[in-house]
Amino acid sequence: MNPAQTQKLPGIQMGLIGGVCLVILALIGIVEAFNERHIVAEVISMGHTLLLLTAAFVAYLTAARSRHLGFGRALGHVLLAGLIMSAMLALLVLVGQAVNLRQVFINASPGLYQILIFHQESLAAGIALLLVAGLLTGFLAWLLHLAPQRLRRVLITALLSIVVVGLLQDLLQPILGVWAPLATMSGWLFEVSGLSLPGAIGLAVLVAAVTALWSRQSTAVRARIQSLAPERQRNLKWAAILIGLAVLLVLPSVLGIFLSEVLTIIGLYVLLGLGLNIVVGFAGLLDLGYVAFFAIGSYTVAILTSPEIGAYQLNFWQALPVAVVLGTLAGALLGIPVLKMRGDYLAITTLGFGEIIRILVLSDVLRPWLGGAQGIARIPKASILGFEFSGPQEIYYLLIAGCFLVGFVSWRLRDSRLGRAWMAMREDEDVAQAMGINLVSTKLLAFATGAGFSALSGAIFATKLGSVYPHSFNVMISINILCLIIVGGMGSMPGVIVGAVALVGLPELLREFAEYRLLVYGAALVAMMLLRPEGLWPEAMRKRELHDNDIGAGEPDAPRG
Amino acid sequence: MLQRIRERLSPTDIIMWMIGGALLAMIVWGSAATLVKGVYSVNHWLDFIVFGLAQGSIYALIAMGYTMVYGVLRMINFAHSEVFMSGPYTAYYFAAYLYRSGLLETHPVFSLIVVFLVSMATSTLIAFLLERIAYRPLRTAPRLVPLITAIGASFFLQYMFRGFFGSGFQAYPVIKALEGQWMVGPLRVLKFQAMVIVAAALLMVALYQFVQRTRIGKALRSVSEDKDASALMGIDVDKMISVTFIIGGAAAGAAGVLYAIMFKQVHFFMGFIPGIKAFTAAVLGGIGNIPGAMLGGVFLGLVESVGPSLFLDGLGIVAPYQLKDAIAFTMLVLVLIFRPTGILGERLAVKKA
Numbered sequence: 001m002n003p004a005q006t007q008k009l010p011g012i013q014m015g016l017i018g019g020v021c022l023v024i025l026a027l028i029g030i031v032e033a034f035n036e037r038h039i040v041a042e043v044i045s046m047g048h049t050l051l052l053l054t055a056a057f058v059a060y061l062t063a064a065r066s067r068h069l070g071f072g073r074a075l076g077h078v079l080l081a082g083l084i085m086s087a088m089l090a091l092l093v094l095v096g097q098a099v100n101l102r103q104v105f106i107n108a109s110p111g112l113y114q115i116l117i118f119h120q121e122s123l124a125a126g127i128a129l130l131l132v133a134g135l136l137t138g139f140l141a142w143l144l145h146l147a148p149q150r151l152r153r154v155l156i157t158a159l160l161s162i163v164v165v166g167l168l169q170d171l172l173q174p175i176l177g178v179w180a181p182l183a184t185m186s187g188w189l190f191e192v193s194g195l196s197l198p199g200a201i202g203l204a205v206l207v208a209a210v211t212a213l214w215s216r217q218s219t220a221v222r223a224r225i226q227s228l229a230p231e232r233q234r235n236l237k238w239a240a241i242l243i244g245l246a247v248l249l250v251l252p253s254v255l256g257i258f259l260s261e262v263l264t265i266i267g268l269y270v271l272l273g274l275g276l277n278i279v280v281g282f283a284g285l286l287d288l289g290y291v292a293f294f295a296i297g298s299y300t301v302a303i304l305t306s307p308e309i310g311a312y313q314l315n316f317w318q319a320l321p322v323a324v325v326l327g328t329l330a331g332a333l334l335g336i337p338v339l340k341m342r343g344d345y346l347a348i349t350t351l352g353f354g355e356i357i358r359i360l361v362l363s364d365v366l367r368p369w370l371g372g373a374q375g376i377a378r379i380p381k382a383s384i385l386g387f388e389f390s391g392p393q394e395i396y397y398l399l400i401a402g403c404f405l406v407g408f409v410s411w412r413l414r415d416s417r418l419g420r421a422w423m424a425m426r427e428d429e430d431v432a433q434a435m436g437i438n439l440v441s442t443k444l445l446a447f448a449t450g451a452g453f454s455a456l457s458g459a460i461f462a463t464k465l466g467s468v469y470p471h472s473f474n475v476m477i478s479i480n481i482l483c484l485i486i487v488g489g490m491g492s493m494p495g496v497i498v499g500a501v502a503l504v505g506l507p508e509l510l511r512e513f514a515e516y517r518l519l520v521y522g523a524a525l526v527a528m529m530l531l532r533p534e535g536l537w538p539e540a541m542r543k544r545e546l547h548d549n550d551i552g553a554g555e556p557d558a559p560r561g
Numbered sequence: 562m563l564q565r566i567r568e569r570l571s572p573t574d575i576i577m578w579m580i581g582g583a584l585l586a587m588i589v590w591g592s593a594a595t596l597v598k599g600v601y602s603v604n605h606w607l608d609f610i611v612f613g614l615a616q617g618s619i620y621a622l623i624a625m626g627y628t629m630v631y632g633v634l635r636m637i638n639f640a641h642s643e644v645f646m647s648g649p650y651t652a653y654y655f656a657a658y659l660y661r662s663g664l665l666e667t668h669p670v671f672s673l674i675v676v677f678l679v680s681m682a683t684s685t686l687i688a689f690l691l692e693r694i695a696y697r698p699l700r701t702a703p704r705l706v707p708l709i710t711a712i713g714a715s716f717f718l719q720y721m722f723r724g725f726f727g728s729g730f731q732a733y734p735v736i737k738a739l740e741g742q743w744m745v746g747p748l749r750v751l752k753f754q755a756m757v758i759v760a761a762a763l764l765m766v767a768l769y770q771f772v773q774r775t776r777i778g779k780a781l782r783s784v785s786e787d788k789d790a791s792a793l794m795g796i797d798v799d800k801m802i803s804v805t806f807i808i809g810g811a812a813a814g815a816a817g818v819l820y821a822i823m824f825k826q827v828h829f830f831m832g833f834i835p836g837i838k839a840f841t842a843a844v845l846g847g848i849g850n851i852p853g854a855m856l857g858g859v860f861l862g863l864v865e866s867v868g869p870s871l872f873l874d875g876l877g878i879v880a881p882y883q884l885k886d887a888i889a890f891t892m893l894v895l896v897l898i899f900r901p902t903g904i905l906g907e908r909l910a911v912k913k914a
Contacts, residue, residue, distance in 0.1 A: 024721065028724025028725055105726070106725075106727040107725075284705070286705060337580070341901070348844075351837065355837075355886065356887050359883070359886050360884075363887075364883060482709075516720065519717060521713070522715065523713070525710065525712060526717060528713075529699060529709055529710040533702070
């Protein structure tokens with residue numbers, strides 16, 4: 001079954017696959033785009049890091065797959081894989097020098113070739129260097145594979161920490177600059193662009209030490225917390241929660257306007273994600289038209305408040321409940337036709353709904369009411385007791401409040417009778433119905449609750465932007481939200497936050513990354529489903545379910561809880 | 562009697578029938594009003610119909626891929642729209658080269674064959690790899706998992722091609738031999754429309770014969786009937802699933818070139834809308850059913866081309882053509898609600914959706 005065992009020549013096969021991946025990475029322009037950012041100043045750029053990490057990953061897989069061949073031959077295979085990968089990049093450079101690839105592949109620029117041959121003057125030297133780098137990568141990956149598990153984990157964490165800190169330098173530098181002792185550390189750690197060499201080494205050593213210590217001590221620490229009196233444990237938990245809250249509240253003033261803007265975008269997606277999490281994660285209904293309710297919320301607020309339409313001119317707080325109620329109703333209404341559908345049919349029907357709503361809004365028919373392609377502008381800001389939610393630093397609080405509300409509601413719903421009915425339905429509709437669950441009302445409630453939350457975030461989105469356009473509500477939004485739920489872990493609420501930070505926050509911070517955002521989303525969805533279908537922060541039950549087969553396979557009669 | 566009807570109808574059913582009835586009334590009323598007003602002459606309608614046939618035959622070709630994959634794997638291959646896009650987008654560079662070198666004008670048939678072959682080869686390769694990498698490892702996973710993978714693969718492919726070839730529209734070269742029109746009685750047929758219809762019809766007949774007459778076709782049908790039994794009969798199920806994707810990919814690649822000839826441009830996002838519409842066509846005809854997909858495609862093309870003017874003009878809606886996509890999606894939703902088995906019905910009576 002497993003293709004790993006049937007591969008006769010893992011070195012050649014994996015080398016070719018890895019080589020194709022590297023060439024694709026180079027040709028789609030991601031390497032060149034990333035080259036501006038240095039991870040370690042003057043030593044390695046983000047573009048090189050990306051290639052290196054990919055090659056190292058493939059080489060590591062080769063090492064794992066050729067282990068059964070024995071020590072020496074495994075090394076041979078890994079080296080071969082490394083060599084093939086770098087040779088394919090070299091081939092790309094050579095072909096690119098001879099033929100102008102740029103007529104077809106717009107990113108096959110001389111700059112790219114320069115990056116690939118490490119900016120060497122002579123082509124021959126550059127290609128030799130490239131081949132050596134491939135061999136070296138293979139060798140290091142092989143060593144890493146040989147290392148004992150604990151050491152391997154420490155090494156990988158340390159290396160990745162350099163990459164992560166290097167990536168987030170623009171974020172970390174201003175934060176560290178707030179406090180003088182930290183600022184001197186930041187000055188030592190970073191150069192103008194990228195980490196300084198001693199800083200990188202110091203960071204790696206520090207992280208390695210901490211990971212090593214933690215991997216030895218974590219069980220002991222956990223046991224000590226467990227052994228505390230329940231009273232003390234609860235106090236500890238509350239203290240942690242309070243500290244977390246305090247940090248959340250001061251964040252925007254510490255971070256400044258740009259990062260607060262990023263935070264509000266993350267917050268918006270967390271809000272949307274929590275809503276879709278109810279529909280997809282709890283109830284297992286794959287809804288791809290979720291953006292429709294977001295649009296309904298936004299447009300309701302826009303119509304009711306903007307002087308451009310001028311019919312109502314309510315303020316935000318009066319329009320908000322209307323938006324949420326309308327969104328909820330729309331959710332229930334659109335839920336009725338799809339009651340009997342499951343899985344794929346449901347997905348494509350809801351996708352159709354989302355598109356119908358977008359096309360209707362965009363068309364000239366409804367222009368007098370919805371503004372057509374120009375949308376509706378001049379939506380007033382919300383204000384409460386004279387405090388106006390004008391900039392990102394203020395809107396942030398609105399979003400935090402929304403997230404807490406929605407998070408609290410879905411947390412309470414999850415373990416309620418309704419929540420358990422949703423999960424039963426997710427597992428098996430027929431069985432759930434046989435157990436006396438009313439599928440109609442349960443499904444409609446899931447759609448309606450999710451839609452209500454979506455309309456709420458739509459309302460906040462409208463006042464945040466001050467204007468709404470039909471183009472803000474395309475199917476990509478639905479896909480983005482679906483992605484972040486799945487990457488975070490379906491049905492898991494912390495997972496939504498993790499997913500939003502990873503998939504929405506990171507691309508906002510790494511501007512050059514933004515263009516490749518959907519590419520990475522797509523790859524992340526596929527990779528996630530192949531490698532870790534339960535997500536980054538899985539819900540306990542889901543994790544058990546997906547790995548049920550691994551455990552239960554050997555003992556088919558084992559009782560299942 | 563009334564009692565029994567009342568017992569069998571749930572409130573949700575009633576609401577749905579009311580929605581359906583309202584839409585039907587709207588269609589009838591709109592059509593009547595349009596016809597009475599007489600904005601369009603008979604020639605207009607005939608033009609619409611020919612255009613609809615051409616567009617519909619493209620949908621039908623794409624729908625083959627959806628329907629065949631659904632037949633064997635019981636999953637919607639969301640990324641099929643990208644299989645469709647990849648072919649003509651890659652072939653564009655060959656077409657442009659042929660155009661620059663003048664071959665397209667002097668040897669139009671040869672050039673077109675080259676463009677078709679390149680497009681079909683690319684789409685086939687993408688479809689084959691897609692199945693190997695993204696779907697095969699997940700064949701036993703819960704239903705939602707391969708669906709999500711398919712969505713992911715779809716976006717990955719779109720943006721990979723965008724990275725390769727750029728995000729702009731590329732204008733497909735005009736083929737001189739296909740300019741102009743023929744008059745068939747009162748019917749005015751643009752040459753390229755005729756070519757699209759004929760080529761699509763030929764391909765579909767060939768495909769249908771392949772599935773019905775050859776050994777491989779027989780094995781394919783057997784796998785879509787029952788995988789386990791086929792395996793026991795000595796059919797290599799994995800290979801047959803690959804073949805399904807290959808055939809679907811080739812059909813999509815050919816459809817892609819026809820689409821590019823008709824609309825004269827390619828773009829990395831061009832697959833999305835035709836993809837959903839072809840899926841609608843597959844569902845219309847009864848998913849899993851190959852002649853159904855053909856019929857559904859042509860039907861959808863006709864409705865989409867005639868519909869906006871016929872149904873909506875009479876209702877006094879401005880610029881009804883903007884709503885043609887909405888008509889297709891509404892049809893999809895209506896079919897899924899009222900007759901999920903499609904026009905010709907699913908081959909298997911088991912409830913799967």
